[in-house]
Amino acid sequence: MTDYLLPDGMTPAAASRVLARELDVRNGSASVSERAYYDTFDGLLHDNGLTAVWEDGQLALIECDTDRVRARAAMPKPTGPVFATDVQSGPLREALRSLIDVRALLPLVEIRTRERALDVLDAERKTVVRLSIQQPALGRRRLRGRVHVSPVRGYDKALTGVSDALGAKLGFETAELPLVDEAVLASGGRLGGTPTKIEPALAREQRADAAAVVVLQALLEVIENNRPGAIADLDSEFLHDLRVSVRRSRAVQRELRGVFPPGPLAHFRAEFRWLQQATGEVRDLDVYVLEFDAMRSLVSEQVREDLGALLDVLRRRRRAARRRMVCALRSERTDRVLAGWSKLLEELESLPTDERPDARRPIAALAGVRISRVYGRMVKMGRAIDASSPPEDYHELRKQGKELRYLLELFGTPLYPDEAVRPMVKTLKALQDVLGRHQDREIQVATLRSLAPELATADDGPAALMAMGMLVERLEADQQAARDAFAQRFEEFASRQQRELIRDTFA
Amino acid sequence: MSTVLATYNIKGGVGKTSAAVNLAYLGAHDGSQTLLWDLDPQGASTYLFRIRPKIKGGGRKLVRLRSDVAELIKGTDYEGLDLLPADFSYRHMDLALDSFKRPTQRLARVLEPLRGEYDYVFLDCPPSISLVSESVFEAADALLVPIIPATLSSRTFEQLEEVLGGNRGGGPLILAFFSMVDRRKRLHRDVIEQLRGQWPGVLRSEIPASAEIERMGARRAVVAAYAPGGKAAQAYEALWEELKPRLDEYAPRTR
Numbered sequence: 001m002t003d004y005l006l007p008d009g010m011t012p013a014a015a016s017r018v019l020a021r022e023l024d025v026r027n028g029s030a031s032v033s034e035r036a037y038y039d040t041f042d043g044l045l046h047d048n049g050l051t052a053v054w055e056d057g058q059l060a061l062i063e064c065d066t067d068r069v070r071a072r073a074a075m076p077k078p079t080g081p082v083f084a085t086d087v088q089s090g091p092l093r094e095a096l097r098s099l100i101d102v103r104a105l106l107p108l109v110e111i112r113t114r115e116r117a118l119d120v121l122d123a124e125r126k127t128v129v130r131l132s133i134q135q136p137a138l139g140r141r142r143l144r145g146r147v148h149v150s151p152v153r154g155y156d157k158a159l160t161g162v163s164d165a166l167g168a169k170l171g172f173e174t175a176e177l178p179l180v181d182e183a184v185l186a187s188g189g190r191l192g193g194t195p196t197k198i199e200p201a202l203a204r205e206q207r208a209d210a211a212a213v214v215v216l217q218a219l220l221e222v223i224e225n226n227r228p229g230a231i232a233d234l235d236s237e238f239l240h241d242l243r244v245s246v247r248r249s250r251a252v253q254r255e256l257r258g259v260f261p262p263g264p265l266a267h268f269r270a271e272f273r274w275l276q277q278a279t280g281e282v283r284d285l286d287v288y289v290l291e292f293d294a295m296r297s298l299v300s301e302q303v304r305e306d307l308g309a310l311l312d313v314l315r316r317r318r319r320a321a322r323r324r325m326v327c328a329l330r331s332e333r334t335d336r337v338l339a340g341w342s343k344l345l346e347e348l349e350s351l352p353t354d355e356r357p358d359a360r361r362p363i364a365a366l367a368g369v370r371i372s373r374v375y376g377r378m379v380k381m382g383r384a385i386d387a388s389s390p391p392e393d394y395h396e397l398r399k400q401g402k403e404l405r406y407l408l409e410l411f412g413t414p415l416y417p418d419e420a421v422r423p424m425v426k427t428l429k430a431l432q433d434v435l436g437r438h439q440d441r442e443i444q445v446a447t448l449r450s451l452a453p454e455l456a457t458a459d460d461g462p463a464a465l466m467a468m469g470m471l472v473e474r475l476e477a478d479q480q481a482a483r484d485a486f487a488q489r490f491e492e493f494a495s496r497q498q499r500e501l502i503r504d505t506f507a
Numbered sequence: 508m509s510t511v512l513a514t515y516n517i518k519g520g521v522g523k524t525s526a527a528v529n530l531a532y533l534g535a536h537d538g539s540q541t542l543l544w545d546l547d548p549q550g551a552s553t554y555l556f557r558i559r560p561k562i563k564g565g566g567r568k569l570v571r572l573r574s575d576v577a578e579l580i581k582g583t584d585y586e587g588l589d590l591l592p593a594d595f596s597y598r599h600m601d602l603a604l605d606s607f608k609r610p611t612q613r614l615a616r617v618l619e620p621l622r623g624e625y626d627y628v629f630l631d632c633p634p635s636i637s638l639v640s641e642s643v644f645e646a647a648d649a650l651l652v653p654i655i656p657a658t659l660s661s662r663t664f665e666q667l668e669e670v671l672g673g674n675r676g677g678g679p680l681i682l683a684f685f686s687m688v689d690r691r692k693r694l695h696r697d698v699i700e701q702l703r704g705q706w707p708g709v710l711r712s713e714i715p716a717s718a719e720i721e722r723m724g725a726r727r728a729v730v731a732a733y734a735p736g737g738k739a740a741q742a743y744e745a746l747w748e749e750l751k752p753r754l755d756e757y758a759p760r761t762r
Contacts, residue, residue, distance in 0.1 A: 126557035
């Protein structure tokens with residue numbers, strides 16, 4: 001499928017006449033289509049060369065380069081976020097589940113297109129290429145007209161002939177973007193959605209304060225971008241991405257503390273901690289709700305249904321927690337924190353360096369020292385852990401692991417050789433998986449226990465309590481399994497080879 | 508996984524090609540990816556779609572699985588409906604099939620690479636009982652059997668039963684319908700009543716004997732394209748609507 005743009009000022013009717021002079025065509029029907037396009041906030045469909053289109057009571061997943069419908073399902077026009085689970089079971093639901101997972105499809109643009117079909121014919125009067133002359137519009141605003149060329153299978157030569165006629169003979173320009181992308185740009189949107197990953201461009205010899213600013217401004221942008229979606233509860237990933245960026249910002253505040261003036265830094269560290277805490281409960285409950293089916297599958301089939309009451313309690317709690325969180329995210333305090341932080345970052349490089357001993361150090365050297373210190377601390381903490389250690393010890397080690405991971409992602413990857421960073425990230429990730437599982441189970445068990453009094457008052461409370469007891473047992477067993485796996489993972493993470501690599505690369 | 512439907516009758520001139528072409532069109536019109544394989548060396552379906560009755564390498568190379576079948580397919584004038592054209596060499600298909608160890612599985616094997624791409628595959632078969640038809644019975648999930656309202660038509664069922672009797676239980680679903688019906692003729696009405704009494708499984712929809720259908724050859728198009736809303740187009744629609752639930756009930760055969 002290729003689109004050609006009509007020359008400036010050429011109307012679709014004039015284009016029809018020009019094409020009829022050049023090609024043997026048959027006029028087809030004229031129609032008006034109204035299509036609403038959807039994608040996730042971070043453009044997961046666009047990343048995969050796809051788009052979701054609603055038209056005439058059907059939502060379809062379409063391949064942008066071929067126009068092929070990969071899957072479709074009947075549904076009313078979406079008025080809010082659409083999750084894979086909102087689509088009736090079938091191929092579309094399955095396709096969306098693997099593409100967007102827990103993200104929601106959100107409205108992108110609505111395009112109204114007047115179309116006239118033209119069939120290009122061969123000597124037998126058979127259609128060998130399909131053309132459609134289109135006049136698309138965004139509301140009242142007209143976009144440039146197009147000729148949409150669709151091949152007919154088995155008639156490649158005819159397609160080449162039509163392409164030559166449109167391009168070389170008539171001088172129609174090939175459209176570089178699919179119509180939906182052009183419409184997104186025309187409506188002020190961003191192609192491929194709003195990125196949630198940051199890729200800061202850093203140089204090894206760059207001043208540490210300047211490098212910190214690049215990274216922290218990118219993180220602040222992610223926080224700001226995701227704040228409205230988290231408040232509106234469009235999907236759980238807005239809050240998650242916001243929190244990850246807050247946590248990463250806090251790691252940079254801690255690890256590169258010597259590039260900031262101490263007074264303002266102390267203030268913003270406290271305020272970012274507050275922001276983290278104000279959003280924590282909802283995120284924990286989000287994880288429960290999202291993972292509920294997986295958690296439910298831990299107990300025997302006979303009692304799975306009994307856990308329904310538990311899900312109701314979790315949802316109720318989440319609603320209450322969200323009310324508190326939304327107040328915090330909408331508050332003047334949050335406005336002040338983010339605006340103040342942005343201002344400090346803007347000014348940072350111009351501030352005196354008397355109280356900022358690391359400000360002028362090259363970032364690679366400073367980040368290298370921090371990576372190697374945090375790694376060393378983790379090795380020490382991990383060696384002190386044995387079978388009798390309390391859960392808090394595992395948790396503290398995990399927190400250090402997150403700190404190290406952020407340092408590696410934000411500064412290690414852009415500044416150090418891949419062959420040193422990659423194995424480090426690999427063994428760290430393996431260790432963090434075990435520590436994360438251990439801590440998640442710890443918190444899950446504690447939360448379930450705290451829910452017991454509320455659950456007991458529900459209609460089917462007793463049955464749910466029994467089922468919950470079984471679930472707690474399974475979760476504790478899984479926590480123990482994570483503990484058992486810890487030693488092996490830690491050994492790989494803290495191996496002599498790894499320690500030498502860290503020393504040679506970062507220290 | 509596609510559902511393979513073959514329009515089949517031992518007799519010629521009973522409306523097999525008309526049924527195959529119009530039902531395949533309706534399948535595609537519903538939004539299903541549909542392929543029609545014109546197995547008849549006369550190439551009537553191919554002619555109706557204005558496509559050249561020729562495939563690269565001929566029928567022998569195709570059944571030897573030496574051709575890339577996907578490369579031989581042509582799009583028709585109707586979106587979603589493709590054709591695997593006829594070739595005059597199909598007249599020797601029996602001989603070509605006979606040279607294989609398991610000749611009757613051959614057509615199913617040719618279709619194998621296409622089963623993920625198409626929802627429906629229609630086979631428009633030549634009128635005969637031969638190795639080709641046995642191969643069709645093996646490949647098809649259902650046989651669509653047009654019966655003309657003539658006394659001798661009762662033989663059609665008996666012969667089909669004879670042929671398919673050996674693989675009862677694992678064979679294709681047989682879906683017969685009356686074709687070329689002229690309700691003004693008393694003989695047609697009587698024969699239909701009598702045959703329905705004998706074979707209550709015959710579908711309720713009837714395809715009329717109609718000038719609209721006869722014009723297909725001159726118009727080289729499906730009935731719905733030049734006589735939409737006409738009696739013939741409506742009759743094919745009714746037949747298709749009656750067929751669909753029957754096909755859904757009968758899951759495609761696993762091979």
